[in-house]
Amino acid sequence: MLIHHPDTTDIIAGSIDGTIALISTDQMKIKQTAKLEKAPLSIEMLSSKIVCSTEDRSLHFIDVENNKVVPFYGPFKEPIMDMLSVDNKLILSSMDKYIYILDVEKQKVITEWDADMQLFVPSEHLVLVNGVIVCANSSNNISLWDQNGSRVGQLKGHTGSIRKIMQYKGSKFVSCGEDQRMVIWSLQGKLFSFNDGKGITSFC
Numbered sequence: 001m002l003i004h005h006p007d008t009t010d011i012i013a014g015s016i017d018g019t020i021a022l023i024s025t026d027q028m029k030i031k032q033t034a035k036l037e038k039a040p041l042s043i044e045m046l047s048s049k050i051v052c053s054t055e056d057r058s059l060h061f062i063d064v065e066n067n068k069v070v071p072f073y074g075p076f077k078e079p080i081m082d083m084l085s086v087d088n089k090l091i092l093s094s095m096d097k098y099i100y101i102l103d104v105e106k107q108k109v110i111t112e113w114d115a116d117m118q119l120f121v122p123s124e125h126l127v128l129v130n131g132v133i134v135c136a137n138s139s140n141n142i143s144l145w146d147q148n149g150s151r152v153g154q155l156k157g158h159t160g161s162i163r164k165i166m167q168y169k170g171s172k173f174v175s176c177g178e179d180q181r182m183v184i185w186s187l188q189g190k191l192f193s194f195n196d197g198k199g200i201t202s203f204c
Contacts, residue, residue, distance in 0.1 A: 003043050012050055012064075014040035020052065022064045032064040044083040046090065046104060053080035053092070059102075073107055076100070082125040084133075091133060091147075093117055093125045099133065101147060113149035118162055127165050127173045129187055134173055136162035142175065144187060157183045157190045 001014045010031070011023045018036035020043070023029070038054040045051070050062040051072065058074025078095035085091075089110075092100040097117040103110050117125060118136040127134045132152065133145040140161055144153035160179035168174045168184060172191065176182045184192040 001040065001043055003045065006045055007048070012043055012045070014043050014052065018054075020050065020062050020064060032067070034062050034064045034067045034069055036060065036062075036069055041079055041081055042083045044085050044090065046085045046088075051083065051085070051090065053083060055079055059090075073102060084126050084128050086128060086131075091126060091128065093135065097138075099126075099135070099145065099149070111147065111149050113145075115143060115145065117143075125165060127167045129167075129171050129173055132187055134165060134187075136165060136175065140177070140179075142185065153187065155185060155189055157181075157185070157193060 013021045021033045022031045040052045042053045057076045059072045061070040082093045090102040099115045101111040137143045140158045142155035158177040162177040165175045181195045
């Protein structure tokens with residue numbers, strides 16, 4: 001798994017053996033590494049900190065410069081599969097289809113709810129658009145949630161399971177599914193749908 005560092009051109013990579021690497025794209029080399037005991041399932045940047053979820057159902061802060069792993073929160077009932085950061089909070093999706101909002105400073109879950117999420121491993125399941133949490137549900141639709149756990153909308157456009165959702169441009173986002181369809185959305189609905197019948201989902 002890969003994410004980009006928000007303040008530099010570096011890339012942060014996680015591998016199945018538990019290694020977290022900070023990679024310089026300018027120098028094309030690994031700058032530092034740290035080692036988790038379990039394989040990472042998701043990586044996110046929170047301010048200048050790297051946060052990882054792991055198979056032990058916990059969250060860890062990663063200090064790659066000093067090769068340190070600091071347990072941060074957990075365990076949850078099930079592993080955390082995806083994370084978003086906003087305003088010193090983490091928005092988390094778990095294997096049990098729940099969404100959690102964690103106050104990082106207080107180290108406390110302030111909201112949680114059953115989002116009936118559709119999860120594929122590994123993949124991206126959550127995006128945040130204008131403060132609205134976007135995820136796929138088991139009815140092959142897109143659910144829209146506010147950060148208090150109230151569903152504020154549902155978007156229809158797929159006829160099969162949605163395998164991935166990702167941010168696109170500005171307030172737009174993209175989904176792809178087992179119906180071999182890619183859809184570009186806004187919070188108001190479908191903007192563009194494409195299906196060439198050649199298995200788009202193999203690239204999701």
